[in-house]
Amino acid sequence: MPAIPSHSGAARARSWWGWGYTDAHPGDAECTAMGALLPGARARPLPIPRVTDLSIGRPAATPPPALAHLVTAAPEARAAHAMGKAYRDVVRALRGRPGRIPDLVARPTDNQQVADLLDWAGEHGVAVIPFGGGSSVVGGVEYRGDTHRAVMSLDLTSMNRVLEVDTASRSARIQAGALGPVLEDQLRPRGLTLRHFPQSFEFSTLGGWLATRAGGHYATGHTRIDDFVQSLRVVTPAGTGTSWRLPASGAGPSPDRLFLGSEGALGVITEAWMRLQERPRYKASASVAFADFHHALDAVRAIARSDLAPANCRLLDPGEALLSGASHDGSAVLVLGFESATTRVDGRLTDALDLARAHGGRGKAPTPGRDAPADAAVSAWRSTFLRMPYLRDGLARMGAVVETFETAATWDRIPALVDAVRGEVGAAALKATGHPATVNCRLTHVYPDGAAPYFTVAVAGRPGVEVEIWDDIKAAASDVLHRHRATITHHHAVGRDHRPGYDLQRPEPFALALRAAKNALDPHRILNPGVLID
């Protein structure tokens, strides 16, 4: 992976309704051009929505004077905290029907303020939605329902400092509200990095990654943020706790693992000691083309079972490969990357290419050495990867319905699962819209015992009912995942959009335990109501 560009000092404007920076949004002409590729799309893009067109009322609760300086009721802030950044959220904004606008946005700067805000909210029946970068694609940061007197978005991004660095143990204490570039900027002068680069890197925070068990830099091995946690500080309505910073512990069930993935429903993660890494000195990458996607799956499985541990091992099906420019001949493409701070990686890449060729892959020459330029397919993929969410919003403006979802399953189920998703979700999209849908697949993370497929569905919608179409597609996806016993999410989290699938998947004794934990830690039920558990 290349260095992710840092924007912490930049004054670029963030979009309140769509992905990322407003100056990176595709313009009307680019939107129109994209729409021309999608049968049934609009001829012109929907206009960009304005906050001033929203009906934003007076807040239904007022914080006490001692907390007033932490809280705003400004319409712009409230609109920007009303939803996450799923397609469903974007299209609701485009159609002037955003989710419930929060009454207040709080921006605490320390742990005590978080505790004070929770105390006040608990006393007054105010729902609290913890909010990091707001990049949730699963309805994780909005309020649905009407059982609370008011709603307060708890924006943690003012708590964004690296507080301590322990070079002996190569770890750092970092506040949860630090966006990806903000924390990397502070680690870089020490020669260290967290190396957690989700697609949302610029627009998501450490706390958000932890609360949602975000997928990270590595395609194999420690694929998620969970494994890099040394300790957590969590502020709950029932009190604050900090786990000891330990490289490992067998003292009872892991206290951190209860809060990793708790999505703000059990407490607010305010800081963490995280395991860091040195910046890699050695890199090598290459891509391999496969005429047959199922042979490519076999190759990936062989590599995942080896000791080679690629940092990148991303298999693109022919549609994904075409879209990103990684291939133009109907081939699937496997993008391989190796990195190390300490040892040369050329040999590992060579071994991986041998395994790929043994399964029918046509490998190009590797591009080894330190900071060697990646090959064209690798580069093409990478730029498309970071641009994709912006393009999705452009497609939304053209009346398209776009859904991305991801899962994981054991290898015995992967081939049939991928085929079933293509067939059934494609059929559901056709039925809902009358238009043929594109369903593409890539593997984002791979394991010795299984893999994590990521699907993209795009189809022209019908005006005004895009949300309903999206809901139909989501329901079809959840259904096929459930029947194949593939998880409702590998790294996007549950939020509100995945609750039906999650409830079916979760073992009942764990549901009992989680509900009991929720009642104990959040007795007034103010924390992110509706997420994970009722």
Add this chain to the structure above:
Amino acid sequence: MPAIPSHSGAARARSWWGWGYTDAHPGDAECTAMGALLPGARARPLPIPRVTDLSIGRPAATPPPALAHLVTAAPEARAAHAMGKAYRDVVRALRGRPGRIPDLVARPTDNQQVADLLDWAGEHGVAVIPFGGGSSVVGGVEYRGDTHRAVMSLDLTSMNRVLEVDTASRSARIQAGALGPVLEDQLRPRGLTLRHFPQSFEFSTLGGWLATRAGGHYATGHTRIDDFVQSLRVVTPAGTGTSWRLPASGAGPSPDRLFLGSEGALGVITEAWMRLQERPRYKASASVAFADFHHALDAVRAIARSDLAPANCRLLDPGEALLSGASHDGSAVLVLGFESATTRVDGRLTDALDLARAHGGRGKAPTPGRDAPADAAVSAWRSTFLRMPYLRDGLARMGAVVETFETAATWDRIPALVDAVRGEVGAAALKATGHPATVNCRLTHVYPDGAAPYFTVAVAGRPGVEVEIWDDIKAAASDVLHRHRATITHHHAVGRDHRPGYDLQRPEPFALALRAAKNALDPHRILNPGVLID
């Protein structure tokens, strides 16, 4: 690691009071010889205790006819299930003061029987102690207190089958009561292995490993059983649940991680889908001597931070090295081992030896290649490792007090921690006995951000108060670990002996959540009372 000898078909007699097989116990002459090395020890060994000398009363509860065939009240079975195999347990047996003898021993053969036994126990106020191989060294499988009408040991070892093997996903569904050799015998014909080889391998079960988060085969990377779990089946008094078998999932907090380490307090783990591995084809090992233990720590840290991922990376301090015959000149010894099923490992060993030499290590020539004989220090260490618990019991018969405890801490704390344990625990042992104590240390598992030191304390006791001396030593150890923020256990579990340290370490919000989960899953409070939470 060599193949661990399998004994599943053997009819060798297990000791009810001491470690392992009776025919492997050191004889009186060997005990006497060991005692001669310990200033202040007895001249002759204490006699081996007999079940017939115990006062074992009538059981205080009788199971209903439908369950009667699963339950025994035979004195031999009850005595063998009264305690684990800590020194504290062994010396209580030697002194004729074992822990509370359970009223009944149940041996269910399927999930429904486990549920039925829990139902009956809940209705009648009978405490249930889940029991695998009974090798707990932390008081994890005994009853203390008097708040239950009766006590039933729930022996899972009749549920010991590998039920399914999925070669496509390289995983297997295994019943929790399978002892190490029993499950490996069933996997071997498929060319697969779980590769979980704790010191207790022959005398502990899959369910015990899972319930205690046991330390496994690997010195680096996935060091504990936790990481090899695909799914768990857990029978609780509130119902049975099975998590989906997944290579990874981000759907809420991990349901499995709540039960991993729950030590029988939340439910009975009855089976698991486990990730397997191929048997290694390539091995290479070597040992490195260091004149200075602290330089050796630096070498280990450098190796732990590299990508080399040794399977074995065990650092013995001079006392440990002397005891095991790995060195005789006061050197510390680092035992390194690499293994792979797919790729040659000679290069990784060479790189690791280079790192060790850069920190002052004097490396011997590596012994590479497939199944190459390990070098003498490696072999010496290995045989001592498996024999050690038997020797401990021999020392106990000579009136010695022996305690082993282990921990983990970040690297910044490791040097001072090791020095403090040596000094303070040694002083506590001297104060309690009037005899000089031996305190040895080794690192068993290492991480980029820290390490897991394992300590052995041996000292001549005072007749009849060995338990009290051991308690003093344990308290001193817990105290120094607490002050250095080193975990009360890295892989031995909490049980009852570590409760004071655990209670100080556990964050309060997690304690609230765990207590709530316990109340929800075990409303009659019958499951392993006193473990983890009250």
